[in-house]
Amino acid sequence: MPKSMDASGAAAGPAHGAAASGCRGPLSRRCLPYLLLLPAVVIFAVFMFYPLANTVYLSLFDWNMISPVRTFVGLDNYVSMFTDPYFTKILGNTLLYIALLLLFNFVAPYVFSFVLTFVIKRGRSFYRGALFLPSIISLVVGTMLFVWLLNPISGPAAQIASLFGMHAPIWSTTQGLVIVVISIITSWKMFGYNFIITLAGVGGVSTEVVEAARVDGIPLWRIFLNVVVPMSSSTGIYVLILSIVNGLQQIFTPINMITQGGPDYGSSNMIFNVYNEAFNFYRTGTASAYAIVMMALFVVLLLLEFKYVEKDIYYEN
Template sequence: MHAVLTAGRAPYRLGLRRSWRERVVSYGLLAPATVLFAIFMFYPLLYTLYLSFFDWNMTRPTKEFVGLENYISVFTDPAFGKIMGNTGLYILLLLVFDFAAPYVFSFILSFVVKKGKNFYKSAIFLPSVISLVVGTMIFVWILNPISGPVATVAKALGLTVPIWSNTQGLVIVVLSIMTSWKIFGYNFIVVMAGVSSVPMEVVEAARLDNIPTWRIFLNIVVPMSSSTGIYVLILSIVTGMQQIFTPINMVTKGGPDNASTNLIYAVYDQAFGFFKTGTASAYAILMMLLFGFLLFLEFKFVEKSVYYEN
């Protein structure tokens, strides 16, 4: 009997030993990525949160603890409402230019255009390999209200071009176009891959039933490529808000009268313009909370309807 019990325990002990070894190997493989995340992601985030409770100008050797004063100063700043409104408008425009528009172009090239697809793909993707700094300079020259090509054509037609960099509302639209020109090509290629994976038989069957093209796009192509679309949706917000900093810093410096300032530029301006590290850190934490809230809404309301088979 003892021999039988011993023989029965042997496979169990062997399984425990193997399971323990697999855990050690798994944790060992995860350790390098975890360490890198801790150094370059978690530590900066925690340190930013720490700095948001202090008054420090990056030159003094000591920091003065002020509690929630930095957050109070941010919320009571007269420009805070405008900055938040600008941030929301930037996000909306970037979604239109870098999420909705690539979907439409991808559908047209996949199911409507018959010839020259490779040329159009290359032409659309080309701006994504050009520096955003160069692209911004090109747009500034093209849209120069005095001597730019657009102004020259407008004068020939008897029209005038407004000074967009000093016009409330219009400046955000133009800056968003500059950024989208850079991001659009990559998003288009990614969306194109998802849209092209939709079975052609389904689209042809809908056409045989005389389904309008716009309904094929909205009711068939978009749902069946939504797994790719959700990735591009998140990418458009995160990448767009990061990239928009370059044209703001080069052209408007957040002006006129904070008309083009968003949360990300406010972080930079407070830290390196006014040397208010605590206020800049508070703005950074608010930006992180905004991104977290947007991701929460995405996972709660959008992720449920995503189609993953393709």
């Protein structure tokens, strides 16, 4: 007679018992999480790690994307990039874009979410819909709309300025002003999505806590800064990162449509300059070097966020 029988009545032989014990052993339990992560790791390797490694590789060569020969130049592309007189201007424009995008797409949605949740009682649905509406419109269409609105000769802004005896500035050729206008165009498109996410986070703050603070006579600005922002910070940190990463990608469209990085690199940034170096000047090595520096800038920003912001995040809501 067999020594043991399984649930179906079949004999459980030595091989079956060994396999069962092997599948249930501590080694398989340690390997299972890595096996579950393997599909995601493969996708990241194909679509992120390989392109990153290839970009680092291309940054060490002089190549115009046409010639079959790539000339190895080592770190010369990085040296030429850092010694370029326009590099500091492009880097400064990038940091200014980040500051403006955070103001328009992070601070402003927080303020509007607080007002619509705890201050305004009527017309909330209308305001929510109106603020979210631009996010469903194409950024190309929105850029063309702003070009018409801010036309310094025949646009509505010029006509309003003429009523007060003023002239509308030619913003697309004005240093400094062009960055502000392009940031507004991009933020107009992104604001609705960031606003809805922030509104959900602010709406998760306990109403009893806010009402108790108002009964104690605490002003609204202190309630906003000391109660609402800390208690919705888990959502806020997501919107913060999204505003930087997605904003610098979205801002490429109005730059490419309106200014092409001008005047005199006055509206260019690191991401647009990667495209400019690669597809306008055919300097693939320099474009790759700019891409690596841009990635390093993102890493620095994330490290600063993890060190100074992430530790104070409130996740309970």
